[in-house]
Amino acid sequence: MSDDTGTGTRTRGRGFVDSLVRSRGERNVLGGVAVVAVGILVLTALGVVRLPFLLSLLSLAGMYVLLTLGLNVQWGYAGLINFSVAAFWGIGAYSAALLSAPNSPLGLGLNPIVGFVAAIVVSAILAVFIGIPTLRLREDYLAIASLGLAEVVRRIILNEEQWTAGSSGISGIPRLLEGLPLTQNATNLAVVVVLIGLVYAFLRRVHRSPWGRVLRTIRSDEDLAKALGKDTYAYKMQAFVLGSIIMAIAGAFYVHVNLYIDPSDLIPLTTFYIWVAVILGGTGSNRGAVLGAATVIAIREGTRFLNDVQAFASLGLNLAPLRLLFVGLLIILVVRLRPEGLLPPRDELIWPGARREEGEE
Amino acid sequence: MTLLVPLQGLNPVQFLVNGLVFSSVIVLASIGLSLVYSIADFANFAHGDTMTVGAFGALAAAGVLAPAMEGILVFGFPVWMFAALFVGMALAAVVVVATEFVIYRPLDTGSIELLITSIGVALAYRAVIFLGFGTDASRYGVPRAGPIPEIRETLNLAVTPRQVVAVVSAIVLVGALHVLLQYTTLGRKMRATADDPTLARVSGIRTREVIIAMWVIGGVLAAAGGVFLGLETLVRPRMGFDILLIVFAAVILGGIGSVYGAMLGGLVIGMLYELTPLFSMVGIPIGNEYAEAVAFVIMVVILLVRPQGIAGDAT
Known part of the structure; x- marks a missing residue:
């Protein structure tokens, strides 16, 4: 590093850009993202896309980013296969809805903060419960058990009407931070951006920490981690609980935006959307998780417009199965053609300081 | 999804009869899942949807064959249903072998990547069925026959001809598989590959052919299970996926990778599943809507308690 502050800032500035863009391939990917983003902004400025719609779409995308970050902790960091993303999301959503809505079966009408805390606590307990029998065994047991868990959670919420209002759902959920001098869409977006910022910063920090290094060792060779004296079960459990909590936070956020929840929102397809987002974005990469979630939301919302296109509607195809087919093929194709994803983690994991020294010597 | 036949003067053995029918379905399904586990070494999440493919293949065939073979009965059961069953089994075998060639074989990755790919395959199968048949439930249109009168009078049990067909067919198929595995060269090759693929390959076994055989057997049996399930209940696009967890529970109970363990596990889980209503009779209020939850809790x-299962040694 130079003593000159001017060049110092510039180096730091370049360091920041370098920390985002690391290869030509990534530059193309990020360039594409920038083009799309500018395109959407231009469309909004021209009035083609209405601003409130854009804001609510971005809030939804933000929720997907949270879910993807959560699954990325489990699958990306620790190699844990969780097929009950929708269940943890639903647990968070229902915890928040039941405690904060005045006309829920519990009828408490508490502050949303309490709902968020409950979402965190309940999802953590559920994660420990499912982790105890499965995390000591080979990876696929968690996959199987979590697939079952998702169904069981959905059934319980559907059938225990005295607690969860069953299929009639819960409405009257309060909005977030109504006192702010913003439109509600803008407030929601601000909240999710803050949530993502906190989660992202936290994950970036822990992933580079010794804890994250142990997890990466476990993912690539669990026997090695054991041989080094690490309690791999405890580490996997921590990663699983952490990821599940993040998913539950996403669910809690969702009910305060949507203001209504019913068990049909807990469909397994949500889980597979998030899986596509993680493996498409780049397994183990937080930047990839953000990009993957944005791509998936674009697919989900984009296909919705297809019905409005006259030529497509005249084919008389049902969109829901096409979307299912698309998600299925996307999973197969990503594993086959680009298993590392669009933005693979590579040296995202190395402290910036460490890399700079290496480059200068 | 209960197979319960309403009956006055409830005979507890009736639950065992119903359980046996459901067990036949689970046993047929769990064999294929276990074979893929032991030979190709991954948890095949598309197996449930393979059952659905077979069931819908038979449904399509039944639509064509039923008018052509109207009125011909075998054991009091329309012969076109047997023909439709074979079409469904053949279709499922073709589909899984094609999937192996197009999707699994070019993938040179570990078992976890294969597992994730199989989820994609499962979604794709189901989506195609949705596109072809819509989302509604259908029936094969086998005429509803009441319980066989002789059994009803002598044992006070309601047993329908289709239940007999399902159980007997399952026994025949499982017996055929046993002969194949134990007394034929292909069976020995399959067991050798399951034990140690590398050693099998070094000994000159063409493991690729073994893998094709594995898919054919698994697909055929899964399709049979799917058709019998569709006969007893309804033919639904989600039927296979909904039952997959129970099949996994059976395979884990039997011990992952053990075909005979899977048969035993399927028998036990199928029984337990149908015995769920008995829990409420002894005072534990579990409604039938929680039958899946019971399978999950068992798993x-x-x-x-015993993650290696009854017969397995893998951890």
Whole structure:
């Protein structure tokens, strides 16, 4: 590093850009993202896309980013296969809805903060419960058990009407931070951006920490981690609980935006959307998780417009199965053609300081 | 999804009869899942949807064959249903072998990547069925026959001809598989590959052919299970996926990778599943809507107590 502050800032500035863009391939990917983003902004400025719609779409995308970050902790960091993303999301959503809505079966009408805390606590307990029998065994047991868990959670919420209002759902959920001098869409977006910022910063920090290094060792060779004296079960459990909590936070956020929840929102397809987002974005990469979630939301919302296109509607195809087919093929194709994803983690994991020294010597 | 036949003067053995029918379905399904586990070494999440493919293949065939073979009965059962069953089995075999060639074989990755790919395959199968048949439930249109009168009078049990067909067919198929595995060269090759693929390959076994055989057998049996399930209940696009967890529970109970363990596990889980209503009779109020949850709880208990299963040694 130079003593000159001017060049110092510039180096730091370049360091920041370098920390985002690391290869030509990534530059193309990020360039594409920038083009799309500018395109959407231009469309909004021209009035083609209405601003409130854009804001609510971005809030939804933000929720997907949270879910993807959560699954990325489990699958990306620790190699844990969780097929009950929708269940943890639903647990968070229902915890928040039941405690904060005045006309829920519990009828408490508490502050949303309490709902968020409950979402965190309940999802953590559920994660420990499912982790105890499965995390000591080979990876696929968690996959199987979590697939079952998702169904069981959905059934319980559907059938225990005295607690969860069953299929009639819960409405009257309060909005977030109504006192702010913003439109509600803008407030929601601000909240999710803050949530993502906190989660992202936290994950970036822990992933580079010794804890994250142990997890990466476990993912690539669990026997090695054991041989080094690490309690791999405890580490996997921590990663699983952490990821599940993040998913539950996403669910809690969702009910305060949507203001209504019913068990049909807990469909397994949500889980597979998030899986596509993680493996498409780049397994183990937080930047990839953000990009993957944005791509998936674009697919989900984009296909919705297809019905409005006259030529497509005249084919008389049902969109829901096409979307299912698309998600299925996307999973197969990503594993086959680009298993590392669009933005693979590579040296995202190395402290910036460490890399700079290496480059200068 | 209960197979319960309403009956006055409830005979507890009736539950065992119903359980046996459901067990036949689970046993047929769990064999294929277990074969893929032991030979190709991954958890095949598309197996449930393979059952659905078979069931819908038979449904399509039944639509064509039923008018052509109207009125011909075998054991009091329309012969076109047997023909439709074979079409469904053949279709499922073709589909899984094609999937192996197009999707699994070019993938040179570990078992976890294969597992994730199989989820994609499962979604794709189901989506195609949705596109072809819509989302509604259908029936094969086998005329509803009441319980066989002789059995009803002598044993006070309601047993329908289709239940007999399902159980007998399952026994025949499982017996055929046993002969194949134990007394033929292909069976020996399959067992050798399951034990140690590398050693099998070094000994000159063409493991690729073994893998094709594995898919054919698994697909055929899964399709049979799917058709019998569709006969007893309804033919639904989600039927296979909904039952997959129970099939996994059976395979884990039997011990992952053990075909005979899977048969035993399927028998036990199928029985337990149908015995769920008995729990409420002894005072534990579990409604039938929680039958899946019961399978799940059984699985979690197995994982805690004996994760290697009844017959397995893998951890």
